[in-house]
Amino acid sequence: MPRVSEEHLERRRRQILDAARARFIRQGVHATSMQDIFAEAGLSAGAVYRYFKSKNEIIEAILSTVVGDLHTYLTELVDADPLLPPDELIERITVRAMAMSGEDGILRLAPQGWALAMYDAEIHGYVAATIRTLRDTWIRYVHRLVDAGRLPADTDPEAAGRTLFGVVPGFMLQRLILDDVDPGQVRRGTQALLAGLYPPPKP
Amino acid sequence: MPRVSEEHLERRRRQILDAARARFIRQGVHATSMQDIFAEAGLSAGAVYRYFKSKNEIIEAILSTVVGDLHTYLTELVDADPLLPPDELIERITVRAMAMSGEDGILRLAPQGWALAMYDAEIHGYVAATIRTLRDTWIRYVHRLVDAGRLPADTDPEAAGRTLFGVVPGFMLQRLILDDVDPGQVRRGTQALLAGLYPPPKP
Amino acid sequence: MPRVSEEHLERRRRQILDAARARFIRQGVHATSMQDIFAEAGLSAGAVYRYFKSKNEIIEAILSTVVGDLHTYLTELVDADPLLPPDELIERITVRAMAMSGEDGILRLAPQGWALAMYDAEIHGYVAATIRTLRDTWIRYVHRLVDAGRLPADTDPEAAGRTLFGVVPGFMLQRLILDDVDPGQVRRGTQALLAGLYPPPKP
Amino acid sequence: MPRVSEEHLERRRRQILDAARARFIRQGVHATSMQDIFAEAGLSAGAVYRYFKSKNEIIEAILSTVVGDLHTYLTELVDADPLLPPDELIERITVRAMAMSGEDGILRLAPQGWALAMYDAEIHGYVAATIRTLRDTWIRYVHRLVDAGRLPADTDPEAAGRTLFGVVPGFMLQRLILDDVDPGQVRRGTQALLAGLYPPPKP
DNA sequence: CATGAATGAGATTTCATTCAT
């Protein structure tokens, strides 16, 4: 019988993860020491280690949440009824990704997640699953476009979805590293490029 | 071993960079210690520090070369005469990027470069310059498409180029983290998606 | 071992400083490595670095205590009532300085303090303050001699105090480097020399 | 039969010692690396090691020259005919010591010499010899004062000389660490204090 | 449940010295 409520435990976990996330975003994962996390959370080393058994476990917990919200949103857009045209869908998802990449936006952790996934099996698991899920959603979208007759019946949805997948990371890199992308431009860009891809239904 | 040829010095630098690159690719930048580099290069600590005055300087030297070859190739494709259609251009650059992302391909370092660029000013310089240059090349390509009448005159080339930019990082992430992209698929995917974007000239 | 008393922390600090002081005196500041201090204190690296954030901070802490006791004693002598004659005062302070310069006397660190003060701003602060304070005390003594009519009214106390200041370092150098000064000799020397300076009151 | 003239060898030695001395004075002995000396001398490592078989040998060579000139001057003053009164002698030697303690004066090395002498046998030899010689000169001076009837016949010249010895290091410490001693003050100070010690011959 | 002092392996970097050329 636990001496402390489930709720208390959950609050502590959150407190630690909030602290870690803030520092990871501000300083980078590698430059954040456990001591930084203790200080940011206002907890002792022992307290933190009661909830997470290693720094890696904290990193995993944080990275596994990086694209959750974005994927939820993408799912909504892809499954919307009536079917959204590609330029509108891409515009919306990109605008959202931009918004989540600001000052202390969670998406600032994405590149670190990608990098870590290549050398840490545990993290690889989370990140690979995330990427695969996002990609599958894009593929589902292409399927819908084909089913709706908006793309030729012989389209390879797997392949086309894999291509569309790049739009978001592409804009994120520009946002995070060049910091010169604004949502208005995103809108115009996707419209311009995809007008041809998805021509308005002929009268 | 004094009064050594310029060539010898250059060979040593290369020896060190080759060692560092190999380890960075194999283990990741952060997990590679200077000792690892000494061992891989077969040199002593002092020898390495004669050529590079810090680990960061080595990291910078390596990262600054990551996309050089790819950009050279992209430039050739973009400036090709006659103008290459987008599906062919994208297919070719993506196939090349895939090839450079294998087992010990230099592009495996790209995500680490992106991540490091966000927290290290020096590295940010290199990486930002690289991304900007690549993007400018894509923008130039869109300009050519517009000039050739293959895209509407009111296309925003800045915006469209920024969107196309994402194709390569998008495929790279899938290659590096999911490892399930094959060049044939890339080809089919880009063709399918971009057939609409760049319809064959009407008779 | 958490929630430890203030006293415990103070004891640890002292333990570290005692270890450092012993080694500094025995081997010299530069020849004492942090490892030496860890070993002498019987503590780990991390433990020592919890209390002092660099070797320099330890050096400063030690050097700042080198002449404390001696200055306290000098102050007593200078302010003694009735006024002590110079030969007696000098004899006493010198005898004390000799005593503090033995085998593991703290004054063995004085020359290292002087040397370090010339190139390290932080240490310069402590050492300069110490020297100035000692000198001011000597100057105060000269003032008292003048006020008591034992030195001519037109004496420049600043200047005379600065000259008297040299007596102690002079004897210390002989003690530390030649190791051939004995307190009896000190006594005779100061008496001989200063008999003229401070003639016994005429009847 | 040497391939190179004695003169050439001597010039090289001097070149190295000049470089070392300049750096030792500017940065301190410990903070001067051999590489610093190579650079300052414009010579290679090998060249320097042909003339001195270790850094310590260079340090010794430099430190052994620190007080040479000052001692020569003191000897002149002590042996002057007619006998100089103490206030004049002290004033002169102190003024000279002040002059030699400026910006790149050789006497800036004295405290480092004292400190090193306590832990390095070789250096101890030089420094101890120097101090002893200086002190002996002061003792000889006291002998002359006694012989001339300027000090009582029962004066202990050994002891009195040891006391006088401190005047110069005392002023040097103030000059080097407080940097607030000016020769005029030195003059007034020694006169004030020593007027009593050495009263003008009675008429 | 929580504390936080302590651990100690390991990281980067420096530097006196050597020796093949």
Place this chain on the structure above:
DNA sequence: AATGAATGAAATCTCATTCAT
């Protein structure tokens, strides 16, 4: 005689993790 590339031991300091209280 001179070069200077190379050596490699050693120095300082950090940091994830543990465990007695």
